[in-house]
Amino acid sequence: MQKHVVVIGAVALGPKAAARFKRLEPDSRVTMVDRGKLISYGGCGIPYFISGDVSEAAQLRNTAFHMLRDEEFFRKTKGVDVRTETEALAIDRAAKTVRVRHLPTGAEELLAYDKLVLGTGSTPSPLPVPGAQLGGVHAITSLEAAQSIRALVSGGGVARAVVVGAGFIGLEMAEALADMWGVETTVVEFRDQILPGVLGANLARMAQRHMEEKGVTFRLGEQVRAIESDGGGDGEGRVARVVTSNATLQADLVVVAIGVRPSSGLARAAGLDVSERGGIRVDAHMRTSDPDIFAGGDCVELTQRITGQPVYLPLGSLANRQGRIIGTNLAGGQARFEGAVGSWCVKLFERCAAGTGLTLPAALAAGFDAHSVHVSQLDRAHFYPGKGLMSLELVAERGTGRVLGMQGLAVGGDALVGRVNVVAALLPSAPTVEDLGGLEMAYSPPFAAALDILNVTANVAENVLAGRNRGIQADEFAALWAERARGERFFLDCRERANAEDLLARHPEHWHNIPQGDLAGRLAELPRDKGIVLACNTGARSYEAFVTLAHAGFTDVVSVEGGMTAVLAAGVDL
């Protein structure tokens, strides 16, 4: 049966749904409308366009083989009619029409539909402070907005920038400005860590430290109170300063990246079911509360597959998958989108951060009796040239050993993303740490260690959950070390003497060394009335030492997870 499908929004979900449907039902008609002039662009590439890594905005609009994805492209190659600069004003569900306005002419028209697709996306959250509308204050709203920022920066008019928000886009923008254009860049974040909500505190500190080494300044736990110009006090002219809860920062450019909200006004006005947080509610077939209307991408609320709770995940990767599912179902299919575990990755200068599932705080907040372990080790055979350090945090449930999430930071981004994707693929089936420990991973020295870091991390978690090891993380170690003068803890470096020499010289009273191999024969040197803190290079030998001490009846012992490698990477100053 020939249908007319109307698609509102032509960036990620809409084009995918439209093209898939047309391939399945070549006789049907599809009309796609978008408020913007530019459609079907790679919005996630905007920071790389601003940095100059992507030299032309057109590259974000091209196919891999240099065809511009414009109206003509969709008409000719996909058989989809596209109307740009055309805003959808209202949906009449009873009449099955959408009222649209052509923005340049103001002409309005009713589009009748058999099925409707909402891919209305998201809107950046505005910064609710005076001066947010000043010239030079930008959100990353569209490719057009990105072109303005790039023009400003490449014109040499920006010496100092403030980025508000240390989420994915904020950090990518900070890198783009600091790295490629040499702009003195400060990131202001209201929460007390970067990548809040998606990365644990320890890994976040390691990532932050790397970005600081690359020249980015962070002001965490600070709120922006006002943005000021030199022109006058009432918000006119161009930005000159950002006033935070603690300081006044000079700025020629302010990038606001404090998150996005679902663009669901149209859906709400049409009486569709929309959550309190503003996401359009859809079922597993991506149908809204009206069976003739599908929705997906940044405008919908999803189900978190681990908690079963609603979640808002505005990710381009998910929009593309959902678009295909909607395309299939428009043609009468029964494709399902069961929700998401929430996988992500981000490049931060010469590091990659990535994760999937729940962080430890998120797992605890969701009611899991959760624990996490940290491992820092090489991402491939230690004897192979070109190896890099990878740090993983694996979150698991006590008792059951169920894996709830994993986050990581690494030099080798592809290697980290590969491990994260493996865990993500398994998460919906609720794997245990034992399952991950035994997981078969392809091995050859240039690409992995014989026992992959993912296996090792899961084995560490298994040992910790079974009580065979008790770990502390770098920040807990730092707290204990800060109180060393109290004499309540015995800090035992169980590496070989040569590795410990430097710290022994600097802290002769507080730092001790017994190589793990000698420990069983030198137990008498250890105090029985103090807590013992074990440290080695990566946590592997301190685990062996922990076993030795536990066997000898020592009960108040902890070992530093990830060892001195993790401590140093977290910037803990000894």
Added chain:
Amino acid sequence: MQKHVVVIGAVALGPKAAARFKRLEPDSRVTMVDRGKLISYGGCGIPYFISGDVSEAAQLRNTAFHMLRDEEFFRKTKGVDVRTETEALAIDRAAKTVRVRHLPTGAEELLAYDKLVLGTGSTPSPLPVPGAQLGGVHAITSLEAAQSIRALVSGGGVARAVVVGAGFIGLEMAEALADMWGVETTVVEFRDQILPGVLGANLARMAQRHMEEKGVTFRLGEQVRAIESDGGGDGEGRVARVVTSNATLQADLVVVAIGVRPSSGLARAAGLDVSERGGIRVDAHMRTSDPDIFAGGDCVELTQRITGQPVYLPLGSLANRQGRIIGTNLAGGQARFEGAVGSWCVKLFERCAAGTGLTLPAALAAGFDAHSVHVSQLDRAHFYPGKGLMSLELVAERGTGRVLGMQGLAVGGDALVGRVNVVAALLPSAPTVEDLGGLEMAYSPPFAAALDILNVTANVAENVLAGRNRGIQADEFAALWAERARGERFFLDCRERANAEDLLARHPEHWHNIPQGDLAGRLAELPRDKGIVLACNTGARSYEAFVTLAHAGFTDVVSVEGGMTAVLAAGVDL
């Protein structure tokens, strides 16, 4: 209960089992014996030692933090007694003893055990031809053997080498010799492709072509008949020539890498259950037919998790996992090893090949009604600098859509291995192509495309299995093209004119071009009495064209999977 565990073999499985057991039962005793002088080394690193990437043999014996894993290391840090140069001669299962001989002195001794672990490994298959024992003919049997080869090569005494066998080790050795030492290297392989059994023919040809560009010569489908010296006719002196079924090749060095066999003589003599192919049979707890004897690593036969059939997979990665399981079970645990899907990866100059599960021929041989699809595309956002080409072959069962395996070849090795590991993790739960198509993968332009190549490949497979597309692979295309003079096929390039220009000029009679976007309006230009062969850059536009032609009633149409990218990479000469 305190036990005495004897472990025979101290390379990969043995040390892992011994150390894990000692941590779980610190009071028990472990004695590990090995025939060699050097133990616990990274055998998979040998080609990198020979190439010089790894400068000292000791690096393969070290921990990540430079501790030599020798007898003293195991005694002190792991509490395991090791006896090197000590051969196990016979097991008396009734008396629960192992007779061992100290090779330097010839002294024999009986070791009593409560539990015994066999990690006896494998032996390189000998080349059954005259001259195989000549000087300069080497198998990669041990680190000692590797040191001999390296000494020979680094001494400048090798101008020409012949590698017999194009499996993992053969190809790694060919790279080591050709790349780092500039040795004129020829690989002779009895089968008609490289990496037989683990990689499909098309990908194998692409990999071979890359190695040829790097200077390696291949002689496929050729058998070695004899190895000759200049010294005399009866196998004395040093190698001078390799005589194959087709040619005589000058050689100063011959590396024999035609596979390995389980070293199971000791087990067989003790009456343990050993398969016809020589692998020790074990249950899911890695127990042999004698419940007091465990075995694992290269000496055992495993279960292929997709076919359920016995399989021999001598991989260091599996040995390490099995070692930990044996360690757990020695201490009364119930850890299980359910078998393997068979994941692997190998570096070939500037490419990586990797795979998991069944190849198409293996799937067909196992009785599956299997089909495979090929996709060649960029491994990350096409606009991001540093992207590389990745080619994947996904093998699936018709009807059910069950995924049976995936193999790939890529510039970005970590990126490929990451995708292979994702499929490997899912294979035991029998995923469908639809499951893979919707799989959540972390996305950011520096690391992936919004719809990952793995999702795309699965979607292509879904379309092919559903009959919405019909693909041919590069070799099938080459065969059709070779018969172009018969006029039975119409070769239609559906890229833009500029992409097709070169081939149109070279083959004006046989090559045709209608850009896919124009196709619906130019159907009259197509013959109705010929088969139509569609080609584009990657297979994406030819799929669109296929849909258009199917809709217009054309029935004899095929599209080239992976497009001209795959055709060129396979070295098909147009």
